[in-house]
Amino acid sequence: MKTLAERVIACCRELATFTEEPGSTTRTFLSLPMQDVHHALRVWMERLGMRVSVDAAGNLRGIRRLCASRKNYRQASRRLLIASHLDTVPNAGAFDGILGVVLGIALVEALADQCPDLMLEVIGFSEEEGVKFGVPFIGSRALVGTLDHALINSGVGHAIRAFGLDPADIPKARLTPDTIGYLEFHIEQGPVLESLGFPLGIVDAIAGQSRLMFTFTGAANHAGTTPMNLRRDAIAAAAEWIGCVEALAGNTPGLVATTGSISVEPNATNVIAGLVRATLDIRHPLDETREAALNQLTTSAEQICQRRGITLAREQRLNQAAVSMNPHLTGLLTQAVTDAGFPIHRIISGAGHDAMIIAPHVPAAMLFLRSPGGVSHHPDESVITEDVAAALEVGLKFIYLLEAAHV
Ligand code: GLV
Ligand code: MN
Numbered sequence: 001m002k003t004l005a006e007r008v009i010a011c012c013r014e015l016a017t018f019t020e021e022p023g024s025t026t027r028t029f030l031s032l033p034m035q036d037v038h039h040a041l042r043v044w045m046e047r048l049g050m051r052v053s054v055d056a057a058g059n060l061r062g063i064r065r066l067c068a069s070r071k072n073y074r075q076a077s078r079r080l081l082i083a084s085h086l087d088t089v090p091n092a093g094a095f096d097g098i099l100g101v102v103l104g105i106a107l108v109e110a111l112a113d114q115c116p117d118l119m120l121e122v123i124g125f126s127e128e129e130g131v132k133f134g135v136p137f138i139g140s141r142a143l144v145g146t147l148d149h150a151l152i153n154s155g156v157g158h159a160i161r162a163f164g165l166d167p168a169d170i171p172k173a174r175l176t177p178d179t180i181g182y183l184e185f186h187i188e189q190g191p192v193l194e195s196l197g198f199p200l201g202i203v204d205a206i207a208g209q210s211r212l213m214f215t216f217t218g219a220a221n222h223a224g225t226t227p228m229n230l231r232r233d234a235i236a237a238a239a240e241w242i243g244c245v246e247a248l249a250g251n252t253p254g255l256v257a258t259t260g261s262i263s264v265e266p267n268a269t270n271v272i273a274g275l276v277r278a279t280l281d282i283r284h285p286l287d288e289t290r291e292a293a294l295n296q297l298t299t300s301a302e303q304i305c306q307r308r309g310i311t312l313a314r315e316q317r318l319n320q321a322a323v324s325m326n327p328h329l330t331g332l333l334t335q336a337v338t339d340a341g342f343p344i345h346r347i348i349s350g351a352g353h354d355a356m357i358i359a360p361h362v363p364a365a366m367l368f369l370r371s372p373g374g375v376s377h378h379p380d381e382s383v384i385t386e387d388v389a390a391a392l393e394v395g396l397k398f399i400y401l402l403e404a405a406h407v
């Protein structure tokens, strides 16, 4: 497995050079470098005898439908999806998302002529991060039929057409009734496994998350002539609110809240800001706690704006409930990790994953690989060869356990 693991890592690193920003890795929904990633992975999958297509949401899909061995030529009637995403955040690392896709293909390669009675479909989702349109999970939502018309009729539909696909075909991307399970490999993106000295973690649940845009509208004016008490400064209001965001999260166990993007108009040193758009990303394993915190932060923004003569607008872009992984599939994954001789650690994911979109529709399980330094969404993101080999070993055992489970 070590050689295959080394090839998996080399493949992820090479694909990280397919980018919209030379010198760093940035690959958004259906961009030109995404086309190059599709091509490279398609060549590999076709060499392994997989049937490859791109669905109308831009997801790359490869199916190992038939047993590779001529002697055992037969078609399985149950399908296991192994999937993750191919898009990245700006200035990303080489492993977030794409590692799970490359591991899926590597598993098909590792199976070689072995012939489990399962159809394997490896999917590289087109969009999970929400970078291009501020809305995440576009790829996986197509599989479960929750891509709404408003979104498709927006820039998303245009990007789909520009990629040579037809948004009218999105319903054909839906999950098929023969799908019995979904498995996602992903780097942990946090420090827990490393701190325990464990290579792998089993995801129990994924924290819910909300994403919003808050727009603060004040009055742009001259920075030298407008007295402090006569200003309606949109940046000052937003800054005060951002302080509340950090303070509330700091004082609420398990809550994480982030203002990761702000834009300012007119954005000049000697002009009081007339308008600020600030994002909020807020997450907690308990939906009630997340919702209560969001209400509190909305009230804080309203009070700050009222006091400062600022108009506030709030647009919700994501309200994703926390999702548990399937206990039966997670049990099989736990068995596979134990059989492979690795320790068990169960974990709640603070990061969002495509598994949370699929899980309400198909039994889903997730395996985390340790993230050295806990670093992710950063070019220094990495993985350890032995951990990738461990994930491959566990993946193979899981496939055979699922085959035998008669799900
Ligand atoms: C996906 O990377 C997320 O933001 O959790
Ligand atoms: Mn990510």
Ligand code: MN
Pocket (backbone or CB within 6 Å): 085, 096, 097, 128, 186, 352, 353
């Ligand atoms: Mn990811």
